[in-house]
Amino acid sequence: xxxxxxxxxxxxxxxxxxxxxxxxxxxxxxxxxxxxxxxxxxxxxxxxxxxxxxxxxxxxxxxxxxxxxxxxxxxxxxxxxxxxxxxxxxxxxxxxxxxxxxxxxxxxxxxxxxxxxxxxxxxxxxxxxxxxxxxxxxxxxxxxxxxxxxxxxxxxxxxxxxxxxxxxxxxxxxxxxxxxxxxxxxxxxxxxxxxxxxxxxxxxxxxxxxxxxxxxxxxxxxxxxxxxxxxxxxxxxxxxxxxxxxxxxxxxxxxxxxxxxxxxxxxxxxxxxxxxxxxxxxxxxxxxxxxxxxxxxxxxxxxxxxxxxxxxxxxxxxxxxxxxxxxxxxxxxxxxxxxxxxxxxxxxxxxxxxxxxxxxxxxxxxxxxxxxxx
Numbered sequence: 001x002x003x004x005x006x007x008x009x010x011x012x013x014x015x016x017x018x019x020x021x022x023x024x025x026x027x028x029x030x031x032x033x034x035x036x037x038x039x040x041x042x043x044x045x046x047x048x049x050x051x052x053x054x055x056x057x058x059x060x061x062x063x064x065x066x067x068x069x070x071x072x073x074x075x076x077x078x079x080x081x082x083x084x085x086x087x088x089x090x091x092x093x094x095x096x097x098x099x100x101x102x103x104x105x106x107x108x109x110x111x112x113x114x115x116x117x118x119x120x121x122x123x124x125x126x127x128x129x130x131x132x133x134x135x136x137x138x139x140x141x142x143x144x145x146x147x148x149x150x151x152x153x154x155x156x157x158x159x160x161x162x163x164x165x166x167x168x169x170x171x172x173x174x175x176x177x178x179x180x181x182x183x184x185x186x187x188x189x190x191x192x193x194x195x196x197x198x199x200x201x202x203x204x205x206x207x208x209x210x211x212x213x214x215x216x217x218x219x220x221x222x223x224x225x226x227x228x229x230x231x232x233x234x235x236x237x238x239x240x241x242x243x244x245x246x247x248x249x250x251x252x253x254x255x256x257x258x259x260x261x262x263x264x265x266x267x268x269x270x271x272x273x274x275x276x277x278x279x280x281x282x283x284x285x286x287x288x289x290x291x292x293x294x295x296x297x298x299x300x301x302x303x304x305x306x307x308x309x310x311x312x313x314x315x316x317x318x319x320x321x322x323x324x325x326x327x328x329x330x331x332x333x334x335x336x337x338x339x340x341x342x343x344x345x346x347x348x349x350x351x352x353x354x355x356x357x358x359x360x361x362x363x364x365x366x367x368x369x370x371x372x373x374x
Contacts, residue, residue, distance in 0.1 A: 002034040003361055004085030006076075006099060008059075008069045008092040009115075010039045016286035017091055017115055020154075020174050020353075025051025027354035036083050038076065040068040055079060069095055077102060087361045087368070091115055093144045100147030107372040109364030111357075112148040114141075114169070117304070119161050120281040121210070138165055149364040152357070155305035158283035170360055173309075174284050175350030176293045180262050183295030184270035187338040190295070193273060198229045199332065202272035202296065204265075205279060205287045207238030212301075214240075215278035217248045218321040219299075223328060224251065230328075233272070235265065236287075270294035274328050277306050280319060285309045293345035297337040299327035313344030 005025065010018050021037060028035045029052055041056025048054075057076065059068035070076060080088070080102065087109040090099050093116075103110035118140055122133035141162055145151055151169040153159035162169040193199050203216040216232065223230045231252045234244070245255055259265040269275070275296045277288035280303035288298050289309050298314035300306035307316045315327035315334075331337050 001086040001361060001365055002036070002084065003028055003087055003089060004036045004038070004080065004083055005089040005091065006038045006070075006080075006096055007090075008040060008095055009067050016174070016284060019286055021091070022051045023175060023177070023350040024354045024357055027350060028052070028358065031354075031358060033358075036085065038070070038079065040070050042068075055083075071095065073098060081106075087111065087365050089113065089357070089361065090148070093118070093140065097144055097147055100144070100149075103149075103368075104147070107368050109361065109366075109368035110148045111150040111152055111360055111364055112144055113152045113154075114144075114158055114162070115154065115283055117158055117161060117281050117283050120304070137161055141165060141167060149367050150360050152360060154284035155308050157305035157308060170356070172353055172356045172360070173348055174286055174289070175348045175353040176286070176289045176345055177262070178293055178346060178349065181266045181290045181293035181345070182270075183338070183342055184267055185295065185338070187295040187342050188336070190338040192332040196229070198231050199223075199274070199328070200272045201230060201232040201328065202235065202269050202275045202291065203232060203278075204235040204269055204275065204291055205277065207234070207236050207240040207244055209240065210281050211238070211279040212319070213238075213244055213278065214247065215301075215319060215321065215324060216276045217244060217251065217253060219276055219278075219324040219328065220248070220251050220253055222321040222325040226325065228329075232276075233268070235259065235269065266290070266294055269296060272296045274299065274331050275314075276324060276328075277301070277310070277314075278319065278324070279306060280304050282306050288314075289345055289348055292341045295338045295342040297331040297334070297341040299324050299331065309348075311344050311347075313341040 025035045035052030038055045040059030045056040059070045061068045088103050089111045091113045100110045119137040145167045152172050153169050159169040159171050205211050207213045220232045234255045237258045269291050275291040275298040277300040282304045285306040292313045300310045301319045302316050317323040317327040
């Protein structure tokens with residue numbers, strides 16, 4: 001098959017979607033498929049990469065978001081026609097939802113990947129009250145299901161808003177590179193810092209409002225108030241970076257520059273005693289999975305999909321600084337917490353994730369062929 005993927009919300013400093021696109025694309029190619037990808041770029045550029053042929057097309061910058069979005073339907077439609085795919089995989093259900101109808105008109109199978117929880121976004125990031133927000137999300141999700149042959153979600157939390165409308169959605173968890181993201185200490189012999197030694201925390205994730213990174217900062221404040229010698233390193237960029245640096249100016253918090261080398265990132269994260277993952281709307285939480293793979297137990301919120309990913313590898317807490325501080329203390333006292341973190345991460349791998357995606361692509365390819373024959 002020739003699999004064409006299209007994605008917005010991909011930038012040089014973005015995380016989960018970009019990582020998933022690369023991992024899936026590399027696996028698709030390894031299995032003998034032809035793979036193309038269209039993503040936003042500062043201009044027109046075509047490169048051949050490990051994940052396939054990548055088309056970077058002009059896009060419109062979104063002020064304060066760190067992203068650019070593809071809006072030119074006519075130009076993109078012509079490019080997609082020229083690429084001539086057998087199936088399409090679209091990672092955006094808003095600005096690119098029209099692509100499902102494009103594929104249907106051309107007899108091409110289509111899959112939409114829902115990387116976001118629309119209900120949560122409307123409730124938390126718009127002035128729309130909860131009941132109308134649920135109604136609006138249901139309408140958008142129903143239309144997406146009508147336009148595409150298959151809907152894929154990375155977690156049961158993400159799929160729930162489809163399930164409540166009786167819409168069949170495939171749950172395909174993401175994966176992690178267990179060789180790159182691996183422990184730098186022996187997880188079976190690890191011991192928490194002794195009294196008088198600092199506890200090292202890490203926050204790894206985009207610094208944007210929906211990720212709620214301020215909760216990590218306030219957790220450090222609470223632990224300091226309790227008398228703990230604690231230091232936090234923040235990995236990640238985003239529109240809230242300057243505001244958070246000012247907020248943490250009186251705390252032992254260091255904001256690290258963006259690290260493009262994943263091996264270096266893994267080595268730095270792996271030195272932490274505990275990680276903090278506060279995002280309430282995560283539909284998977286790849287950053288949390290990567291730090292778990294480094295053998296670092298993680299405190300996560302009881303909202304969203306993070307608790308599905310962290311599982312036995314960490315501590316699930318309400319989204320308050322006090323509760324997160326309790327979680328840090330509990331993980332420092334938990335026997336074999338680092339070994340359990342690594343074991344939890346080993347349940348996820350990109351090979352299994354990509355194989356499930358390929359099975360869905362093959363299914364929609366057959367569905368499109370049956371439509372053409374009928």
